Amino acid sequence: MQVAFRTAAALPAAGSCSSRRFTSCVAFLRPQQQRRGQGSASTAAAAAASSLPHPRRASTLHCRAAAEASDVIDVEGKVVEDRVPVTVITGFLGSGKTTLLNNILQRDHGYRIAVIENEFGEIDIDSDLVSVEEELDPSKEQILMLNNGCLCCTVRDDLVEMLNRLYDRRSKFDRILIETTGLAQPAPIIQTFFLDPKVADRMRLDGVVTMVDAKHVVRHLDEQKPEGVVNEAVEQIAYADRIVLNKTDLVKPDELGALEERIRAINSIAQVTRAQRAEVPLDYVFGVGGFDLEKVEEEVLAAEAAVHSHHHEHDHDHECSGAGCTHESHSHSHSHDHGHDHEHGHSHSHASSSGSDHECSGADCTHHSHEHEHSHGTAAGSGSALKAYQQKHDDAVSSVSISIEGDMDLDKVNYWLGGLMEVKSNDLYRMKGVLAIQDFPARFVFQGVHMLFEGMPDREWKEGEKRISKMVFIGKDLDADLIREGFQECVVKK
């Protein structure tokens, strides 16, 4: 049996990066680091910083120090996670959240699961649909209802209270599942697990699983909302760690690729799987570790691979025969098929419903002038290994993935990333990255949600391994060029 004791992780001294977990080496923006960096900071970072209201970034960034105090360290010095894993199931109305929940609860997995259902209105319908007993029974799942509004806004305090009440009966369950309403915005729910100190200390957000209705998702994604009003369907995809493209029986098989592509363009980090009746393996939903720093690298790599294959696919399915058509100059090459939803009278703003259908035959064909805004940033940077991609559909929410070879200047990264977060925090939904910092033998991994940021040194760079920094951002109205430029400026000049 392992002996465990609690410890508070010490923050490193200024400039040192020796502790296992630390919050000050990269992008934690101690004011003195900002000032040091300011003189030599990048144009992009300087531009970003010039619009800062005041230089108090350090206080707006979330440090994991508080949560670190709850880390349980075993005798060998390893951190043992003792917080309760929580899975959030979200997805638009009717996408299959309750079906997934039922699937999970009916399986013989051995977990004791506490379920929090969130239902609009006073009449609780969903709990009737969930086939478990409500009575507290240690061997059964329990269902707790939050009926007086949407989890994402009006009842977040209720959620905190309910989570804390649940924790008092910690010995009776192993995991918590939260099913949101179909109109929930995931951000406030996610933030609850980081912002409320008690909850952060007791619970660990394992992952956000988003159900997507293959039949109707395009209609929801394309829905034009008034200025300032969130498109919940887009946001639910953007914040996801795992996406279930459900109800595949209701669309033609050849439409699924385009749907996945549309999803990946919004969120290149999340895994996407197809399903009918929400039938997915349990480990697709549990043990996701979507907010674990230890998993950042694989997710960043997967996001990069997704972007590559997306890029590659479209290089193939686009044919131009016109003299004036040069693929290199195209800002789009997507092949969306939005046609499947037309039975609902849906129309969208794309000039062409399908990039793949499009043939260039005229001398004056310039794809990049098409009304729809599909763009890939291409490899850029003179001689550097910098690559940045942005897939921009009409959805303002997209993923930007950057990878760059060469050591980064810590002060500059701090300054740039802090500036970016300060200026774009509302629009920066999620980000993950692995950085090569000058003179640091270990890689630095980080992840963030809006202004919440955590990072730590990871394994050491191996002998002969290329020191490549990679980052993925998911957000709204992201300027890929500006992000790329700012990041490029952080590379140590030789």
Ligand SMILES: Nc1nc2c(ncn2[C@@H]2O[C@H](COP(=O)(O)OP(=O)(O)OP(=O)(O)O)[C@@H](O)[C@H]2O)c(=O)[nH]1
């Ligand atoms: N054809 C088909 N129907 C499905 C599938 N998955 C779920 N359904 C049905 O779709 C309807 C909505 O599913 P739910 O699981 O209740 O969806 P939900 O996301 O919980 O719905 P809300 O609570 O209204 O947000 C139900 O009638 C399900 O039986 C599927 O893969 N194919």
